[in-house]
Amino acid sequence: MSDFISGFWSHYVTFISLASIAACALLLWITNRARAPIGGDNTTGHVWDEDLREMNNPLPRWWVGLFVLTIVFALGYLVAYPGLGSMQGQLGWSTAGEYRKDMAKAEAELAPVYAKYTAMPAEQMAGDPQAMAIGERLFLNNCAQCHGSDARGSKGFPNLTDADWLHGGEPAKIQETITLGRTGVMPPMAAAVGSPEDVKNVANYVLSLSGSPHDSVRAGLGKSKFTACAACHGMTGGGNPMLGAPNLSDRVWLHGYGQDAIVSIINTGKTNQMPAQQGRLTEAQIQVLSAYVWGLSNKAQSAPR
Ligand code: HEC
Ligand code: HEC
Numbered sequence: 001m002s003d004f005i006s007g008f009w010s011h012y013v014t015f016i017s018l019a020s021i022a023a024c025a026l027l028l029w030i031t032n033r034a035r036a037p038i039g040g041d042n043t044t045g046h047v048w049d050e051d052l053r054e055m056n057n058p059l060p061r062w063w064v065g066l067f068v069l070t071i072v073f074a075l076g077y078l079v080a081y082p083g084l085g086s087m088q089g090q091l092g093w094s095t096a097g098e099y100r101k102d103m104a105k106a107e108a109e110l111a112p113v114y115a116k117y118t119a120m121p122a123e124q125m126a127g128d129p130q131a132m133a134i135g136e137r138l139f140l141n142n143c144a145q146c147h148g149s150d151a152r153g154s155k156g157f158p159n160l161t162d163a164d165w166l167h168g169g170e171p172a173k174i175q176e177t178i179t180l181g182r183t184g185v186m187p188p189m190a191a192a193v194g195s196p197e198d199v200k201n202v203a204n205y206v207l208s209l210s211g212s213p214h215d216s217v218r219a220g221l222g223k224s225k226f227t228a229c230a231a232c233h234g235m236t237g238g239g240n241p242m243l244g245a246p247n248l249s250d251r252v253w254l255h256g257y258g259q260d261a262i263v264s265i266i267n268t269g270k271t272n273q274m275p276a277q278q279g280r281l282t283e284a285q286i287q288v289l290s291a292y293v294w295g296l297s298n299k300a301q302s303a304p305r
Pocket of ligand 2: 183184185186187189193202203206226228229230231232233243244245246248252253254255256262265266270271272
């Protein structure tokens with residue numbers, strides 16, 4: 001309810017809730033008072049199917065009692081719990097509060113399990129089957145929607161199981177990536193490169209760096225234009241983990257392969273973000289995840305899965 005900018009809907013809901021309770025009470029009161037005209041035999045005079053007559057007995061006491069209890073309960077409930085528009089309720093209960101309480105309890109219960117691992121270097125943790133089982137579950141719940149359940153990524157989302165890193169693959173770097181997030185920014189470069197032909201030429205030069213199929217005449221013409229790119233990607237296209245600039249001389253393509261994909265990224269640039277997990281996950285969880293991710297590309301040292 002707090003998402004609404006005016007109090008209107010809150011009042012609206014409050015009014016409808018209270019009005020329907022009042023209407024129930026009124027109905028009860030009226031039916032209790034009203035008396036149908038009675039013939040001498042305590043029937044209303046209505047007859048169906050020749051001899052089926054309607055008796056005029058009062059509502060059973062226990063039934064009226066239950067109805068009154070329901071109304072009292074409803075009012076008591078609405079005082080104690082949130083239910084009337086955006087009113088909080090006297091007990092201060094909320095679903096969000098309940099969730100925080102459960103999370104705090106779970107964290108307290110898990111603390112001893114994690115304590116064992118937070119003291120361990122990542123390389124050693126990656127060899128511990130229990131830690132890696134925890135890491136895998138954390139990954140599936142928090143990371144798989146972007147990086148894939150096998151962590152191999154997809155277009156725009158890096159593969160975490162290879163040895164190719166945008167931001168560095170040492171455990172400390174991985175932990176920094178997960179904790180603080182990363183934003184990779186490749187600015188639109190077409191203006192710095194020159195004409196559309198120049199852009200095509202430099203794209204072919206980029207393809208030549210990894211020995212990918214390319215037009216060698218265009219690559220030759222594009223080589224000198226690559227100086228505009230070297231500040232970030234390096235003179236030989238080896239990349240720069242400080243800037244998150246990918247290695248262009250391997251055959252790993254985050255944003256698609258071939259002349260057209262490269263021309264497009266030179267023309268429009270690319271901003272790509274890994275969301276920070278600090279605050280979403282605990283420090284201990286991030287530590288276990290870092291070891292897990294590190295283990296994905298360092299299979300020799302990691303626990304068999
Ligand atoms: C909303 C999508 C999204 C989620 C969720 C996400 N990531 Fe990422 N992640 C990305 C993107 C996009 C990048 C690439 C950032 C860039 O281009 O610089 C990235 C980059 C990374 C990198 C750096 C890779 C490299 O080559 O340096 C690591 C490590 C990583 N993510 C781990 C994780 C882990 C662990 C989780 C789960 C806690 C996670 N990510 C959750 C989108 C996501
Ligand atoms: C300011 C630094 C910067 C400059 C200058 C720059 N790039 Fe980039 N480039 C990046 C970053 C950062 C990324 C990664 C974006 C991301 O995180 O997804 C990138 C990504 C790319 C990619 C995608 C790689 C892949 O794996 O799919 C190509 C291709 C590329 N750049 C080519 C070039 C070319 C060609 C030039 C020169 C015309 C150039 N870049 C200039 C920073 C730069």
